[in-house]
Amino acid sequence: METVALCGGIKELSASIHGQQIPASYAFPPELRDSGVSNVVQATVPTIDLQLLRSHSDEERSEAIRSLGRACEEWGFFHLIKHGVSESLRQRMMAAGRQFFELPPPEKLKYTGKHVLDPIRYGTSFNSSVDQVLCWRDYLKVITHPVLNFPESPPELRSAVEEYSRLLREIAGELLGGISESLGLESPYIEREVQWDKGFQTVVINFYPRCPQPELALGIPPHSDHGLLTILAQSGVDGLQVKHDGHWVPVTPLPGSFLVNVGDHLEILTNGRYKSIEHRAMVNSDKERMSIAAAHGPCLDTVVSPAEQLLNQGGNPLQYGKMTYREYFEVQQSNQLRGKACLNIVKV
Numbered sequence: 394m395e396t397v398a399l400c401g402g403i404k405e406l407s408a409s410i411h412g413q414q415i416p417a418s419y420a421f422p423p424e425l426r427d428s429g430v431s432n433v434v435q436a437t438v439p440t441i442d443l444q445l446l447r448s449h450s451d452e453e454r455s456e457a458i459r460s461l462g463r464a465c466e467e468w469g470f471f472h473l474i475k476h477g478v479s480e481s482l483r484q485r486m487m488a489a490g491r492q493f494f495e496l497p498p499p500e501k502l503k504y505t506g507k508h509v510l511d512p513i514r515y516g517t518s519f520n521s522s523v524d525q526v527l528c529w530r531d532y533l534k535v536i537t538h539p540v541l542n543f544p545e546s547p548p549e550l551r552s553a554v555e556e557y558s559r560l561l562r563e564i565a566g567e568l569l570g571g572i573s574e575s576l577g578l579e580s581p582y583i584e585r586e587v588q589w590d591k592g593f594q595t596v597v598i599n600f601y602p603r604c605p606q607p608e609l610a611l612g613i614p615p616h617s618d619h620g621l622l623t624i625l626a627q628s629g630v631d632g633l634q635v636k637h638d639g640h641w642v643p644v645t646p647l648p649g650s651f652l653v654n655v656g657d658h659l660e661i662l663t664n665g666r667y668k669s670i671e672h673r674a675m676v677n678s679d680k681e682r683m684s685i686a687a688a689h690g691p692c693l694d695t696v697v698s699p700a701e702q703l704l705n706q707g708g709n710p711l712q713y714g715k716m717t718y719r720e721y722f723e724v725q726q727s728n729q730l731r732g733k734a735c736l737n738i739v740k741v
């Protein structure tokens with residue numbers, strides 16, 4: 394593990410593996426790989442059309458809000474189409490992110506974070522100092538709101554991250570407005586409760602090199618995301634699987650779409666009505682893969698509590714206690730990823 398940290402990430406390590414075997418420290422035992430479910434089935438993740446949610450026709454907008462509510466309740470994951478973010482911006486992000494990982498290790502290691510709230514963090518695995526099994530993944534995590542950060546190099550990252558994070562935050566805000574309404578809460582209920590103007594946003598660029606033993610390794614083990622909504626772009630190589638009805642469902646992105654998922658704090662805020670969903674990233678032996686996850690959370694100092702209006706409806710007692718988002722984030726990011734275990738720390 395030390396040598397990985399010293400010479401760079403899995404990108405450097407995978408390039409130095411001769412032969413077909415991965416180091417034993419990257420082989421996941423079945424219980425960590427599958428999180429209780431081993432079968433993979435094909436099913437269709439719902440699709441939400443953002444243009445309909447933006448519609449001036451009340452009828453179209455109401456229908457879009459109902460679809461959004463159903464997608465959050467039944468899946469916790471949906472494709473987002475007609476979102477207005479250009480393909481060229483997505484490609485600029487992917488290309489600049491790729492260039493970052495191409496930098497010589499010392500350039501990247503400057504950003505080896507000491508604390509999970511450092512503005513820019515480069516690393517490997519999830520949390521290589523505590524991970525029991527290492528993930529076949531390198532990452533660059535950049536905090537982009539309330540203060541925008543970006544690495545100096547490559548220079549292309551700056552404008553791409555600035556524009557991308559701004560547009561995705563707008564979209565996340567629109568979705569949260571629609572989600573408030575889908576719950577019968579007046580928009581902007583959620584934005585107000587979470588102090589959205591100071592909302593915490595991170596852009597995480599994930600890099601998964603080719604892996605000679607993809608049946609043993611994982612890019613990211615099963616987990617749910619902290620925060621309210623994650624908006625994910627994939628590079629065109631499949632790998633994401635989501636847990637649905639007790640099966641793993643591979644998600645092939647619709648061209649040009651984003652994949653949006655409900656995070657732990659939306660589960661808390663809705664008292665469990667919209668649940669965060671476990672997902673994992675598989676790796677493969679043919680092609681490297683990248684993804685960009687933009688995570689949108691409350692203001693770090695906010696204590697998210699279940700909406701009163703959603704309590705006791707149909708006998709739904711309070712399920713989650715009080716904790717600042719900052720405290721939750723620190724616990725989630727400093728431990729190993731293990732399914733939805735982190736949420737237990739706020740369950741009453």
Ligand code: OGA
Nearest residue numbers: 597599613633674684686
């Ligand atoms: C994440 C994540 C999935 C992927 O970054 O939290 O789940 O497909 N990524 O890279």
Ligand code: NI
Nearest residue numbers: 616617618672
């Ligand atoms: Ni995730």
